[in-house]
Amino acid sequence: xxxxxKIFKLSKKTAKSLLNNKPPKKLLxxxxxxxxxxxxxxxELTNKEAIERRESLANQINTEDDWQLVKKEITKPVIKLNRxxxxxxxxxxxxxxxxxxxxxYTSVDAPQIIVNNIEVGSDxxxxxxxxxxxxxxxxxxxxxxENANSDGENLIYKKPNPKNSQIAYNxxxxxxxxxxxVELSDGTKVWLNSESQLKYPVSFVEGDTRKVELIYxxxxxxxxxxxxxxxxxxxxxxxxxxxxxxxxEFNVKAYKEEFNVYTTLxxxxxEVGIDDKKEVLKPSQQSNLDLQTKxxxxxxxxxxxEISWREGIFSFENKNLKDIMAVLSRWYDTDVIFENKSxxxxxxxxxxxxxxxxxxxxxxxxxFGIISDYQINxxxxxxx
Amino acid sequence: xxxxxxxEFKEYFDNQYMSLCLFANKYxxxxxxxxxxxxxxxxxxxxxxxxxxNESNIKTYLYTSVKNKSLDFLKxxxxxxxxxxxxxxxxxxxxxxxxxxxxxVQETSKIIHEAIATLPKKCAEILLLSIQDYSNQDxxxxxxxxxxxxxxxKKIAYKxxxxxxxxxxxxxxxxxx
Numbered sequence: 100x101x102x103x104x105k106i107f108k109l110s111k112k113t114a115k116s117l118l119n120n121k122p123p124k125k126l127l128x129x130x131x132x133x134x135x136x137x138x139x140x141x142x143e144l145t146n147k148e149a150i151e152r153r154e155s156l157a158n159q160i161n162t163e164d165d166w167q168l169v170k171k172e173i174t175k176p177v178i179k180l181n182r183x184x185x186x187x188x189x190x191x192x193x194x195x196x197x198x199x200x201x202x203x204y205t206s207v208d209a210p211q212i213i214v215n216n217i218e219v220g221s222d223x224x225x226x227x228x229x230x231x232x233x234x235x236x237x238x239x240x241x242x243x244x245e246n247a248n249s250d251g252e253n254l255i256y257k258k259p260n261p262k263n264s265q266i267a268y269n270x271x272x273x274x275x276x277x278x279x280x281v282e283l284s285d286g287t288k289v290w291l292n293s294e295s296q297l298k299y300p301v302s303f304v305e306g307d308t309r310k311v312e313l314i315y316x317x318x319x320x321x322x323x324x325x326x327x328x329x330x331x332x333x334x335x336x337x338x339x340x341x342x343x344x345x346x347x348e349f350n351v352k353a354y355k356e357e358f359n360v361y362t363t364l365x366x367x368x369x370e371v372g373i374d375d376k377k378e379v380l381k382p383s384q385q386s387n388l389d390l391q392t393k394x395x396x397x398x399x400x401x402x403x404x405e406i407s408w409r410e411g412i413f414s415f416e417n418k419n420l421k422d423i424m425a426v427l428s429r430w431y432d433t434d435v436i437f438e439n440k441s442x443x444x445x446x447x448x449x450x451x452x453x454x455x456x457x458x459x460x461x462x463x464x465x466x467f468g469i470i471s472d473y474q475i476n477x478x479x480x481x482x483x
Numbered sequence: 484x485x486x487x488x489x490x491e492f493k494e495y496f497d498n499q500y501m502s503l504c505l506f507a508n509k510y511x512x513x514x515x516x517x518x519x520x521x522x523x524x525x526x527x528x529x530x531x532x533x534x535x536x537n538e539s540n541i542k543t544y545l546y547t548s549v550k551n552k553s554l555d556f557l558k559x560x561x562x563x564x565x566x567x568x569x570x571x572x573x574x575x576x577x578x579x580x581x582x583x584x585x586x587x588v589q590e591t592s593k594i595i596h597e598a599i600a601t602l603p604k605k606c607a608e609i610l611l612l613s614i615q616d617y618s619n620q621d622x623x624x625x626x627x628x629x630x631x632x633x634x635x636x637k638k639i640a641y642k643x644x645x646x647x648x649x650x651x652x653x654x655x656x657x658x659x660x
Contacts, residue, residue, distance in 0.1 A: 103543040106583055110590035115648050117591070118598055119641060120613050126587075136584045143588045144595070147615050153505065153592065159514045162500045166493060169522050173529045174489075410489045 105131060117144060174412055174452030175459075213476040217457045220293060220430040222252045224279035229267035229301060236279065246284070246301045253280040259302035266304060272296045273316065276432030278408075285309055285323045287333065290409045292317035293429040294354065305329060312336040317352040319409050320344070322367075340388050343370040349380075350406050356425075360388040363405040371395065413451040420445045420469065424482075431457050434479045442482065445469050487534075495541060496525055502589040503549050509585050510553035510576055520556065524548045546586050598644055606640045609633055 112125040126137060143149045223237035226249075234242055242249040247256045247269075254271065273279050273295045281289050284302040287309075291297055295316020303309045306329050313335060322333050322344050333344040337353045340360050347367025353360040362371050364380040371378050371386050378386050378395045385400040407414040413430075415423055421443040424435040430453060437443050451460060461473045461480065472483040500521060507517035524545060527533070535541040556562055557573055575581060595614065599607045612622045619637075623630040 101543075102583070103546075103586075104539050106586055107539050107542065107590060110587050111594060113587070114591045114594035114598070117614050118595060118610065118644055118648065120637070132580065132584060132587075136580055140584050140587050140591075144591055145615050150611075150615065156505055156508060156514060157501060160501050160504050160518065162497055165500060165518060165522060166496055169496065169525050169529075170489075170493075172522075172526050412489060 102131070105129075113140075113144070171452075174450065175455070211472070211474055212458070213474065215458070215475045216477050217431050217433050217475060217480070218276065219454055219456065220276040220278060220432065222279055223274065223277040224254070224291070225272045225274070226254065227270040227272065229269060237277075253282070255282045256284040256302065259284045259305065267301045268298055269301050270296060270298050270314075274432070275429050278430075283309075283311070283323075285328050285333075287323045288321040290319040292319075292408055293432075303328070303331070306331055309333045310336065313351050313353060315353060315355045317350070317354065317408075319348070319350045319406055321348045338388075338390055339373050341372045343372065345369060352405075354425075354429075358390045360390065361405075362386045362388075363400060363402060365402050365406060407450075408453070411453045413453060415450075417446050419443060420464075420482075424480075427451075427457070427460070428480075432478065433457070436479060436481045438481055438483045439470075442470055492525075492529060499542065499545055500525075502593045503545055505592075506546065506585055506589045507549050507553050510550065511556060516556065517553075520552045521549055524552060542590075546582075550582055598647055601647060602640055602643055606636050606643070609636045610640045613637065 109125055109129060109131070113123045116123040116125070123141070126132075126140065129137075132140070143153075221238055223235075226234045226236055226242070228234065228244070236242060236249050236251060236254060238251050240249070240251045242254075247254055249255070271279065271281055271291060273291045273293055275294050277293055279291050281291065281297070281299075283289065283299055289297060289311075293316075295318060296314040297311060297316075297318060298314055299311040300309075309328065309331055311334075314337070320335065325332060325345075335342040335344065335351060337351060337360055340353075340362075342349070342351065342362060345368040347369055348365040349367075349369055350363040350365065351360070352363075362369065362380065363385040364382050366382055369380050371380060371388070373388060373393050373395075376393070376395060378397050380386055380397065383399055383402050384397055385405070387396045387398075388394070389396075401416060404414045404416050408426075413423075413426060415426075421437070424437075427433070428435050457480070458475070461470075461475075464470055465473060470482045474481040474483070503521045503524075504514065504517050507520050508514050511517050511520070527548075528544075533544070535544065554573070554577060557568060557576070562568075599610055602610065608626060609622055612625060617625065619630050619633045622633045626633075
C-alpha cells in the first residue's frame with residue numbers, strides 16, 4: 100500500500116474516532132509520524148483556536164464562484180490548430196499585420212458589427228399534442244397534463260397506464276437556438292439538439308416494441324433496458340434507417356441539410372439497418388449512412404466530440420470551418436456567409452463553451468488569422 | 484478525449500477545492516494566491532486530459548501538484564523580493580513529514596466537517612465541542628442545557644453518523660482493492 104493510501108486511511112480512522120469521542124488510536128500508534136507531528140495534527144483538529152482559524156479561512160472560499168472561474172477558463176474558445184495549419188496561421192498572421200498597417204493609411208475600417216441580434220441558445224421546444232394543439236416550452240414556462248409535465252427545462256412523461264392500448268403520438272420540435280430534454284413513459288431519456296424533431300407515443304403499450312422516430316436533427320438516447328419493460332424492444336427510426344436497440348446509450352445525427360445519418364454508440368449494443376442491410380455497432384463506433392447510395396460505413400470514433408453538446412460544450416477535432424459554422428449556426432440561430440470560400444476547408448481542433456457570446460468565438464478565430472475579418476448584421480455572420 | 488464529463492469534473496472540484504485551498508494556504512499564508520494555485524491545477528487536469536484510476540489516485544495527484552506549485556511560488560523571485568522566508572524556512576516546508584501531516588489534517592477535518600453537516604443543529608454544536616475535548620458537564624455549561632440533554636443528543640449523533648462513517652470505510656475498502 101502506498102504511503103498516500105495509508106495517509107487517507109489514517110485520516111478516515113482518525114475522523115471516525117474523534118467523531119465518536121474516542122482516542123484516535125490509529126494516529127497515536129502510526130509510524131508515519133513523529134510524536135511531535137502527531138501532537139501537531141491532534142492540535143489542529145481539536146484545539147478551539149485552530150478550529151476557529153480554519154473556519155474563518157474556509158469562509159473566505161466560495162467554491163461555486165471559483166468553479167465558475169475554472170469553468171470559464173476550460174470552456175473558453177481554445178482553438179488549437181493542426182501543426183500544418185499552425186505554420187500557415189503564423190504566416191497568415193504576419194501577412195495580416197502587414198496588411199493592417201497598410202490599411203491604416205488607405206481606408207476607414209468598415210464596422211464589424213452593424214446590428215447584433217444573435218443570442219446564445221437556451222432550453223426551448225414546441226410540444227405538439229395528440230389533438231394537434233401546440234404548447235411552447237422554455238425557461239419560465241410550466242406545463243402539466245394527464246400524461247406529462249414540464250418545468251420549462253425538461254418534459255417528463257408518466258408511467259403508462261396498463262389499461263391503455265391505444266397509441267397516441269406527441270411531437271417535440273426544437274427550434275434553432277434551442278435544446279431540450281424529454282423522458283419518455285418507459286423511462287428512456289432523450290436529449291434533443293437544436294433544429295430537431297422527435298415523434299413518440301404518449302405512452303408505450305406494454306409488451307409491444309417501443310418505437311420512436313427522429314424525424315430530423317440530432318438526439319442522444321439513454322434507453323431504458325428491455326428487461327425493465329417486460330422484454331419489449333426499442334427502435335429508433337430515421338429516414339428509413341432503423342436502429343434496433345439492445346439497452347444502451349447512443350447519439351443519432353440526421354440534419355435536414357445533410358445527406359448522411361450518423362449513429363454513434365456510447366455504451367451497449369445497437370444494430371443499424373436500412374432495407375435489408377444491417378450493421379452491428381460496438382461502443383465507440385460510428386456508422387455513417389449515405390442516404391443517396393443507402394450504404395453504411397462503420398469506423399472507430401472519439402465519442403466525446405460527438406456527444407459533448409449535451410453537456411454544454413462543442414468539441415471539434417479536425418473539423419473544417421464550414422462544418423463548425425454549421426453547428427454554431429444551429430445553436431446561435433444565425434446564417435453564415437463565407438465571403439472567402441477558400442477558408443471553408445480550414446481545419447480546427449477546438450473546444451467551445453455553448454454559453455459563449457458569438458462575438459468572442461469569432462474574435463478567437465480571427466486572432467488565429469484564419470479569417471481576416473467578420474461582420475455581423477442582424478442574424479447574419481459574414482466571414483471574410 | 485476526455486474520459487470524464489464536465490459534470491464529473493465539477494464533482495471532483497466541489498469535493499476537494501476547499502481542502503486544497505486551506506492546504507495551499509498552509510504553505511503560502513495568502514488565501515487569494517492559494518486559490519489561484521488550486522484553480523490552475525484543476526485547469527491543467529482538464530486541459531491535459533489527465534486521467535485517474537480511483538479516488539485516492541486523484542487526491543494524491545491534487546495534493547502533490549498543489550504542494551509543488553506552492554513551493555515554486557515561494558521560491559520565485561517576485562515572492563522572495565518581498566518576503567522574509569529564509570531558505571531554512573522553505574527547506575522545512577519542503578520536507579515529506581510537513582506535507583503528509585498537512586494532508587492528514589485537511590482530509591480528517593473534511594470528513595469531520597461533512598459528517599457534522601449532516602446532523603441537526605443542536606447535535607452538531609454538541610459534537611463540535613466534544614471533539615474539542617469538552618466533557619459532558621463542560622458542554623452542558625457552555626450551551627446552558629442539562630447534562631442529560633447532552634448525553635441524549637450525543638447518542639442521536641452517534642446513531643446518525645454510524646451509517647455515514649460506515650460508507651466511508653466500505654468505499655475506501657473498495658478503492659484499495
